[in-house]
Amino acid sequence: MSAASGARTLLTLGLDxxxxxxxxxxxxxxxxxxxxxxxxxxxxxxxAIALTWARDRHLDTTAVFVIAAMALSLVIALFTGDPRALLARESWVTGAIGAWMLVSMALRRPFLLDIAIKISPPGTAARYDALWTGDPVFHRWMVGACWAWGLAFVLDAAGRVVMAYTLPVDSVPLLGVLLLVALLVIAQGGVLLHGWRSGALRLLRG
Known part of the structure; x- marks a missing residue:
């Protein structure tokens, strides 16, 4: 990923x-x-969506997903008037992401691998694709990574529902972010440990 791409990713993360x-x-x-x-x-x-539109004059799939999530949230807000329902709706987003990561393993390329290929230079992307189809060590590692990240998002979704209806409203937004960060750190730590022990990380370096 280039420096410019990384900067845009950080900006989007900050705004989102x-x-x-x-x-x-x-x-x-x-x-x-x-x-x-x-x-x-x-x-x-x-x-973030306005900045993307001003720069590129088109909306990518992430922006469309965010717009859909905002629209859903506003519908919930207007029809329920319940702040806890709005807090719980965050679980739909992370739950959908986690479910898609798990389901995508039945496709030709799982979600995480597809993202890695799309953001990598052509040569690196081709290497990832070749490793996925031709190296069982890399294949098992990528499947494990999808399971780890997918389950992290699903657990986050369940945790957000519990927090939304049991904790003080003012504490839930921050705790929801902290929960997701903690789960993803644990998931990625397990992925890296497995990659190091299995030798999959060495394969990535060529």
């Missing part, structure tokens, strides 16, 4: 993750009720 938290807690500090603060936080990622 940090901005909603900042908007929510800023609105609460100003005295807005939790429902309205959550709705404003849901709309915060629109900044």
């Amino acid at each position: 993750v940090v901005a909603p938290l900042a908007v929510f807690y800023g609105a609460r500090a100003l005295g807005l009720d939790p429902w309205l603060a959550l709705v404003l936080g849901v709309l915060a990622p629109a900044g």
Whole structure:
């Protein structure tokens, strides 16, 4: 991944993750009720989408996914008026991502491998594809990585539902982010450990 691509990824991450938290807690500090603060936080990622549109004049699949998630959240907000329902809706997003990672293992290329190929230079991408089809060590490692990340997202979804309906509303947005980060760190740690022990990481270096 190039430096420019990495910078864009960090910017998108900031707008999609940090901005909603900042908007929510800023609105609460100003005295807005939790429902309205959550709705404003849901709309915060629109900044990233606007920047993408201004730069590229088209929307990628990630942007479309975010727009769909925002639309769903607004429908929930308007029809329920319940801040806890808005908090629980985060589980739909992470749950769908986790389920897709697991289901994608039945496809020609699993989700994680497909992403790695798309963001890598052509030569590296071709090597990944060849390893997936021709090296059983790499194949097993990639399957394990998909299981680890997929289960992390599914567990995050379950945890968000529990937190949404049992914990104070103001604590859930931050705790939800911390839960996801913790689960992904554990998942990636297991993936790297397995890759080191199995030799799959050495295969990636050529």
